[in-house]
Amino acid sequence: MNAPIRISPLFDVQAPLGPKWSHVDAMQTPASFGSADGAKLALAGIGDVSFRRRAGVKGPGAAAALAELGIATPERPNSFLRMACGTLVARMGRTEFMVEDAAGGTRTAQMHAQTPGAGVYPVPRFDAALVVTGERAIELFRQSCAFDFSSLVLPEQPLVMTSMVGVGVTVVAIDDPSGPYYRVWCDGTYGGYLWATLVEVASDLGGGAVGLEALGRLAQ
Amino acid sequence: MKLMTCPINGSRPVSEFVYWGEIRPMPDAATCSDDEWADYVFNRNGAPGVKKEWWCHTPSNTWFIAERDTEKDKVLRTYLHGEDE
Amino acid sequence: MPWRLLRFGLSKSHPEPRMFTAHDKLKPSYDVVIIGGGGHGLASAYYLGRDHGITNVAVLEKGYIGGGNTGRNTTIIRSNYLTPEGVKFYDKSVDLWKDLSEEFDLNLFYSTRGHFTLAHTDSAMRTMRWRAEVNKHYGISSEVVGPEEVKRQAPQIDLSCGGHAPIMGALYHAPGAVARHDAVAWGYGRGADQRGAEIHQQTAVTGIEVKGGKVVGVHTTKGFISTNKVICAVAGFTPRITDMVGIKTPIFVHPLQAMVSEPMKPWLDTILVSGSLHIYVSQSARGELVMGASLDPYEVQSTRSTLDFPEGLAAHLLDMFPFLSHAKVVRQWAGMADMTPDFAPIMGKTAIEGFYLDSGWGTWGFKATPVCGKTMAWTVANDTPHELITGFSLDRFRNYSLTGEKGAASVGH
């Protein structure tokens, strides 16, 4: 195994739980917290996908700059799309975008290499990125956030920027045959606090921290 | 819970926003007198009324303008800068 | 005591005189008109009579005596401020407080408790050391203490504050005190009344007449009165009055809220303030915890209160005192705080001759009530700012010479 060169913003709060580790995209990430991961996943699972590579861009020229690289952008503000290659493209507000590579993807590397033109402002991203799963996920959000996630229309691929346990977060709701699940991003410096608080609430609902093995394709 | 409507993100609890004070035109620093500049820096329209204020939705960093009655704490309307019909 | 009560019960005519005379009508003119029947206005009337023999004075109050911030504050009295101007001024006030009960023959329940300003960060510790040095230089009891001293005086405290904000130390100010706020208004009111000043409740000022840059009279809901001297002591209403004479000020008005718990057995003798947790707490003589926080985050010109306030305050209080999780909140309220950019007041003469300001008292003016009355009376009687208030003039904003008190007043008040 190679030594990790990137450290998850959640490492300090995860390490005391002694998970089994794996290295993905050069980041040390929990593979499993134990045999109960699967059961937690079904109720209220909190996973860590901070290792995904991402890049942000904003400004009036942002959409055109992405188009130049062949990156599709969602039509409506506050929505997201998934490209055929698996790249996730989130549109926040009118002229701000965040792109997250699929496993092995190079879109964000291309964005970093691009020289920004007029009206294009790269936004460095240092996110903690979570996956929230399970049939009680909505309850978890109800206890941690004033926004009503049950009001979202999933086929519209909605994106919400709100405040969760006092932390500014970006959330997308993903429709899945196994039931809806959520991706949550926040500034990495608040990540440990957000993760620990959500895991605590999730535990009350029968869930908790889950590793990559249980997440499977939901980690995508 | 007091609600505020962000022109982009919709209606949210006021705790998601920060207030940045009444919109005040800035005098031209190169030509105005010292007194005019001090007046701009410090003095405020402290009496109640319907005021145009800067607000920001912090999770998305959306700056916008709210017209608010500061005595009744009633928001009359909100819009983005430059989109005031 | 019960005998005295019995005498009250049995007497046909009330045996005790009322606190002060009720006047049906305003006179056509007064030497000095004071707008605002809060502690500051009433104290000014009192010292005008007592120290300067000026007794043809009217105090005009649109509501009732002490119904403004005087009766809404959390009564903390202290002098451990940050600037030399502030420290000298508030220290004089603490001196005056001590004799007031006797002077008024009225129990103000002035109670010296000691006052801790907790520091949870290195930078807060630095501010505490700075304040302690300024304070000691002016002879004020003020010192930096370690967490163990906090624990000794408040044994129930969780020094780690739930692990979020461990207490590193504190600024300790032994003279920190609390008092009964409405008694202060009533004491000064009665004293002023006995010396000849008239107190008119339910009388609002609606306009101020200025001719040739000088005050000539005041319009009220009960008619016009002529006068050459007006003291404006209306706290959160200040901008409405300064608009009447066309004076611009930096004052902006935000609500400040407070709440009390159900009464409990005495367990907290001292006063605790934490800037990082945005909270301060003391226990009143009745056993209630009196709690407050920092200013509301945006301008509102009314005394509405919010649910966000007790929620946030309770969360932080539980960090400090987890055992209070079952305590009930029984009341909450708000006052309109007249804030200034440097957290120091605006006092003294203005560009309009005969118009004197006692304002910008924001969230910290209760403790200053005696010294404000005394220095405002002196300033009006001599038409020259009293030496203790020269650092607080409105002019300082034109000259960029601010009196920065934020480090000592933003949460501690």
Ligand SMILES: Cc1cc2nc3c(=O)[nH]c(=O)nc-3n(C[C@H](O)[C@H](O)[C@H](O)COP(=O)(O)OP(=O)(O)OC[C@H]3O[C@@H](n4cnc5c(N)ncnc54)[C@H](O)[C@@H]3O)c2cc1C
């Ligand atoms: C919740 C809260 C907590 C506080 N805690 C503290 C503390 O712990 N320590 C501290 O030192 N300070 C504290 N303060 C600040 C302190 O209460 C005030 O600075 C102080 O009481 C101001 O007194 P005042 O007499 O100037 O004003 P007020 O008591 O507000 O009196 C002004 C009066 O003017 C009247 N008025 C207004 N307009 C007119 C008009 N047009 N005509 C006639 N009358 C008019 C009003 O009705 C009012 O009664 C606190 C304030 C609040 C709101």
